[in-house]
Each structure stands twice: as structure tokens, then as C-alpha cells.
Amino acid sequence: MAISIIQAVNKLKTMKQREKCGNLGFILAALMFVWTTYKSFFPSQIRIFLNMIHRYTYPYVHISFPEYQGDGFYQYKTLAYKAIERYLHKKSSDQARFLKAGHAPDSDTIVLSIEENEEVSDEFQGIKVRWASRQLTPKGQSISLYTRGDEKRYFRLTFYKKHREFVTNVYLKHVLEEGKQIAVRERRRKLYTNRKSDVGNRTPMWSQVRFEHPATFDTLVMEPKKKKEIMDDLINFSKAKEYYAKIGKAWKRGYLLYGPPGTGKSTMIAAMANLLNYDVYDLELTSVKDNSELRKLLIDTSGRSIIVIEDIDCSLDLTGQRDQRNTKTKEDKKDPVEKIIKTKKVEDNNKSSSQVTLSGLLNFIDGLWSACGGERLIVFTTNYVEDLDPALIRRGRMDKHIELSYCRFEAFKDLAKIYLNIESHELFDKVGKLLEEIEMTPADVAENLMPKSTEEDADFCVKRLVNALEQAKEEARLKAEEEERLKAEKEEKKKQKQKQDSPGSEVKGTETVAADQEKENDDHEVKSGETVANEAKENTHSVVDSAETVTDEVKEN
Numbered sequence: 001m002a003i004s005i006i007q008a009v010n011k012l013k014t015m016k017q018r019e020k021c022g023n024l025g026f027i028l029a030a031l032m033f034v035w036t037t038y039k040s041f042f043p044s045q046i047r048i049f050l051n052m053i054h055r056y057t058y059p060y061v062h063i064s065f066p067e068y069q070g071d072g073f074y075q076y077k078t079l080a081y082k083a084i085e086r087y088l089h090k091k092s093s094d095q096a097r098f099l100k101a102g103h104a105p106d107s108d109t110i111v112l113s114i115e116e117n118e119e120v121s122d123e124f125q126g127i128k129v130r131w132a133s134r135q136l137t138p139k140g141q142s143i144s145l146y147t148r149g150d151e152k153r154y155f156r157l158t159f160y161k162k163h164r165e166f167v168t169n170v171y172l173k174h175v176l177e178e179g180k181q182i183a184v185r186e187r188r189r190k191l192y193t194n195r196k197s198d199v200g201n202r203t204p205m206w207s208q209v210r211f212e213h214p215a216t217f218d219t220l221v222m223e224p225k226k227k228k229e230i231m232d233d234l235i236n237f238s239k240a241k242e243y244y245a246k247i248g249k250a251w252k253r254g255y256l257l258y259g260p261p262g263t264g265k266s267t268m269i270a271a272m273a274n275l276l277n278y279d280v281y282d283l284e285l286t287s288v289k290d291n292s293e294l295r296k297l298l299i300d301t302s303g304r305s306i307i308v309i310e311d312i313d314c315s316l317d318l319t320g321q322r323d324q325r326n327t328k329t330k331e332d333k334k335d336p337v338e339k340i341i342k343t344k345k346v347e348d349n350n351k352s353s354s355q356v357t358l359s360g361l362l363n364f365i366d367g368l369w370s371a372c373g374g375e376r377l378i379v380f381t382t383n384y385v386e387d388l389d390p391a392l393i394r395r396g397r398m399d400k401h402i403e404l405s406y407c408r409f410e411a412f413k414d415l416a417k418i419y420l421n422i423e424s425h426e427l428f429d430k431v432g433k434l435l436e437e438i439e440m441t442p443a444d445v446a447e448n449l450m451p452k453s454t455e456e457d458a459d460f461c462v463k464r465l466v467n468a469l470e471q472a473k474e475e476a477r478l479k480a481e482e483e484e485r486l487k488a489e490k491e492e493k494k495k496q497k498q499k500q501d502s503p504g505s506e507v508k509g510t511e512t513v514a515a516d517q518e519k520e521n522d523d524h525e526v527k528s529g530e531t532v533a534n535e536a537k538e539n540t541h542s543v544v545d546s547a548e549t550v551t552d553e554v555k556e557n
């Protein structure tokens with residue numbers, strides 16, 4: 001019984017389906033009939049006229065954005081298509097049912113885009129538009145090295161005719177800008193370095209690796225106020241495109257980072273790059289042949305980047321124009337070991353064949369070419385800021401001078417938090433006091449605070465730092481004592497040398513005394529001739545005696 005009911009229902013369904021198919025077939029046949037009649041009975045002029053009416057009354061505008069452009073042989077993917085793809089990524093994944101996944105070049109993200117014939121809607125400032133992905137298959141055969149065969153994909157934007165102005169002037173600008181920003185945010189950042197010029201002209205001037213430095217302003221310790229000021233300055237710069245255009249300045253900014261080794265100059269550059277999402281061009285000046293090559297390198301850099309010249313004082317002999325006396329006094333004050341290291345570095349660099357001059361470098365920083373690309377930071381680092389030519393670091397070239405210095409208590413507390421995750425310890429006060437007395441770089445403090453094995457807990461590391469500081473203090477005391485002793489020795493030797501060098505002056509002194517005596521005698525005319533003569537004789541004897549004694553002493557010596 002049940003089976004027969006099911007069979008009856010199935011039969012009914014089949015009948016209904018047949019009926020539907022029949023209806024569909026009928027509709028199609030009717031349409032075909034109307035189309036054929038229209039084509040054969042309406043002359044082409046009328047058809048054109050009807051089309052014109054249709055066009056005139058049609059309420060929409062369509063704009064196509066092809067994926068590739070160019071001639072048949074050489075084709076390239078259009079920037080607009082790429083930007084739209086990125087822009088629609090979020091909307092596509094929210095709205096479309098058929099999606100394509102692709103790996104964006106220079107990025108780790110998967111980009112989802114709508115499959116052909118899918119559509120998504122978008123709204124901007126109250127105006128609604130529709131985006132569709134379409135594909136054309138060309139009738140003829142096309143040969144191209146760069147396209148993927150016959151596929152000719154494009155995005156089609158549809159909107160109301162009345163919004164034409166807004167869409168073309170405002171909305172599309174917004175889409176392209178936003179798409180570019182998304183691509184920049186998601187791209188893999190690069191660290192570039194310049195090749196030695198004799199590698200060959202055809203190879204790119206910059207070689208690149210992925211930039212993966214983990215330093216951020218959170219892990220960089222320095223005075224909080226100063227840190228905030230630097231971060232604000234950087235963020236402000238990155239948003240100031242219009243402002244720079246308004247004041248007529250190239251969109252670039254120079255930073256000079258100076259301070260002793262190990263105070264975080266290179267770390268700060270990495271933090272800057274990570275904050276602004278910029279590439280880094282590490283320029284090795286000694287590998288640059290001459291000024292014209294320097295200019296080419298500059299042209300080959302992209303925007304949104306930091307161009308770094310580390311240890312600028314050692315890169316080239318840029319100190320030549322300085323007042324030599326001035327430099328010498330400062331040189332003398334330096335630690336002898338530092339002096340040796342520096343001299344070595346300069347000697348090594350002098351061996352290189354670089355003919356880059358100071359004026360070439362100044363042009364590189366703010367010559368006409370420096371404006372190409374835009375949104376660029378130029379950062380110099382140095383351990384000896386006083387050695388640099390003032391022209392190189394004047395404001396306008398190096399707009400912001402940042403001193404990175406030895407670790408003080410506040411910086412130590414930040415390092416303890418970062419490295420050991422502690423905010424207090426019984427030895428903190430002691431560390432604070434020691435850091436007031438001893439100059440230790442953040443690099444050394446960090447090294448002591450970093451656990452080297454699982455057994456080394458926070459307590460162990462803080463104690464190790466205290467020991468290191470005490471040892472450094474003791475060494476400094478011994479060094480000061482040694483210096484004092486050497487100074488005293490030097491003084492003593494100097495005195496003795498003076499003594500040795502001036503025996504004649506004692507004899508000469510004798511003559512002077514005799515002459516004085518004579519003069520004195522003349523003055524005392526009241527004295528009797530005899531008395532005066534005797535006195536003079538006595539005096540002369542005693543002076544000659546003493547002169548003889550001095551001469552004997554000198555001889556003995």
C-alpha cells in the first residue's frame with residue numbers, strides 16, 4: 001500500500017517536472033520566434049533607433065578594468081586591477097559564493113577574489129555600486145609571453161548614471177588608494193644592500209633579503225618622553241604627504257642617531273622600519289664607486305623606505321673640511337682603544353676605491369634627485385658625532401638629531417621587564433645606584449639580564465648584573481688609580497727633564513746676580529768705596545761658589 005502511494009507521488013512529480021520543462025521549452029520557443037521576427041521584419045535603421053532609445057533610457061554606467069594591458073606580445077598586469085582585487089578582498093569573502101584564492105606576490109597573505117560572473121556590492125558615502133568579475137575568451141589566437149593564454153579577465157563596475165561624477169572622481173580614487181594601502185600593509189618587507197660596483201653593470205644595484213628584524217619601540221628602551229616624541233615625529237611624517245607638498249619640500253626626513261657602541265642605534269632603525277612598515281636600504285658607502293653611482297642607487301630605491309648609512313664617520317673621509325685643531329683636541333680626549341679601532345676602520349675604508357665625495361653625499365641627501373620616490377627617511381648613525389662635517393648634519397639635511405646613551409635606572413627597569421618579566425626586585429635599588437656611578441650600555445645590561453639556560457631565573461640574572469656592575473666599578477677605580485699614577489710619573493719626569501735641560505740658566509743666573517749686585521753698588525753711593533768693594537767681592541765670591549756647586553751637580557748628574 002505504502003509503496004503504491006510513493007509510486008503515485010513520484011509519478012505526479014515526474015508529470016509536474018515534465019510540465020515545467022514543457023513550459024520552459026514553450027517560453028524559449030516563443031522568444032526565438034519574437035527575435036527572428038524582430039530581425040526579419042524590423043529594418044536595421046529601426047533596430048538602431050530602438051537601441052538608441054534603450055541606451056538613452058538605460059540607467060546604469062559600466063566601467064571595465066582589464067587585468068592585463070599592453071600590446072599583443074608584451075602585456076603587464078595593471079596596477080588598477082591589482083588594487084581593486086585587494087580592495088574587494090574583504091567584500092568578496094563576505095558576499096560571494098564562488099571565490100578564487102591566490103597568493104599575492106611579495107606577501108604572505110592569501111588573496112580571495114570573486115570567481116568569474118560573481119558579483120559583490122559596495123557602498124561608499126551612501127552611494128551604492130556593484131562589482132562583477134568577468135572573463136572574455138578572444139576569438140583569434142593571441143601569443144604573449146606574459147599573459148595566461150586566452151583568458152582576459154576584467155572587473156566591471158556598475159553604478160547609476162546620476163553618480164557618474166562622484167564615482168569617477170571620488171569613489172575610484174578611494175578604491176585605488178585603499179587597495180594600494182592594503183597591499184603595502186600586507187607586503188613582505190625587504191632589506192636591501194648595495195652590491196660592489198665591479199660585479200657587472202647588468203645586475204641590479206641592490207640585492208635584497210626579507211626584512212625580519214623583530215625590534216619595535218616597545219622593546220627599545222629609552223627615556224619614555226623622548227621615545228614618544230620620536231614615534232610621533234615618525235608617524236606625523238608618514239601622514240604628511242599633503243603638508244610637504246604644500247610647503248614645497250620633498251617628502252623625506254633625515255635622522256642622525258649618535259651615541260656610544262651598543263646603545264641601540266641599529267635597533268632603533270629596525271624599530272622605525274617596523275613602526276612605519278618601510279623597507280630598509282642599507283647603503284655601504286665604501287662600495288660605491290663615485291657620486292654618479294650614488295645617484296643611480298638613490299634612483300633605484302622605492303618610496304616608503306629608510307636609507308641607512310651606518311657609522312658615517314668611518315664610511316668616508318668626510319672630516320677633511322673640519323678645523324684640524326678642533327678635531328685634534330677632541331681626538332685626544334678619546335679612549336685610546338676606541339682611537340685604535342677608529343683609525344683601523346678609517347684605514348680599511350681608505351683602502352677601498354670609493355671616490356664619493358662629501359658634496360656627492362650632500363647631493364644624495366637633498367639634491368634634486370633626492371625628491372624622486374618620496375616618503376623616505378635617511379638615517380645616519382655614528383659613534384663620534386663631533387667628527388662629522390657640520391654641513392652634513394645641519395638641520396634640513398639631518399632634521400632630527402637623536403642621542404642614544406648609556407643605560408640608566410629607568411631604562412634598566414624596562415629591560416628587566418622585557419627580558420625577565422619582573423617589575424621589582426630587592427636588588428633594584430642597588431642596580432640603580434651602580435648605574436649612576438658606572439656607564440654601562442643597554443647592550444651590556446641586556447646581555448647580563450638575558451637567561452642563558454633554563455636554570456638561570458630572574459634572581460640569578462639580576463645578581464649577575466650587579467656583579468658585572470661591581471666589577472666594572474672596580475675596574476674603573478683601578479684604571480683611575482693607574483691613570484693617576486701614570487700622570488704623576490709623567491709630571492715627575494717632566495720636572496727632572498726641565499732640571500736637566502737648564503744647567504746653563506743657573507750659571508747665567510750667576511752673571512745676572514753679579515750684574516745686579518753692581519747695579520746695587522752704584523745705587524749706594526753713600527757707602528764708602530772700601531766697604532762697597534769688600535761687600536761686592538764677598539758677594540761675587542759667594543755667587544761664584546754657588547755657580548761652581550751647580551756646575552758640579554750637573555756634571556755629577
Ligand SMILES: Nc1ncnc2c1ncn2[C@@H]1O[C@H](COP(=O)(O)OP(=O)(O)OP(=O)(O)O)[C@@H](O)[C@H]1O
Nearest residue numbers: 219220221260261262263264265266267442443446
Ligand atoms: N636602547 C636599547 N634598548 C633595547 N635593547 C638595546 C638598546 N641598545 C642596545 N640594545 C641591545 O643591544 C644590542 C646591540 O645594540 P645595537 O646594535 O642597536 O647598538 P648600536 O648602537 O647600533 O651599536 P654600534 O654603534 O656598535 O653599531 C641589540 O641587539 C639590542 O638587543
Ligand SMILES: [Mg+2]
Nearest residue numbers: 265266310381
Ligand atoms: Mg649599529
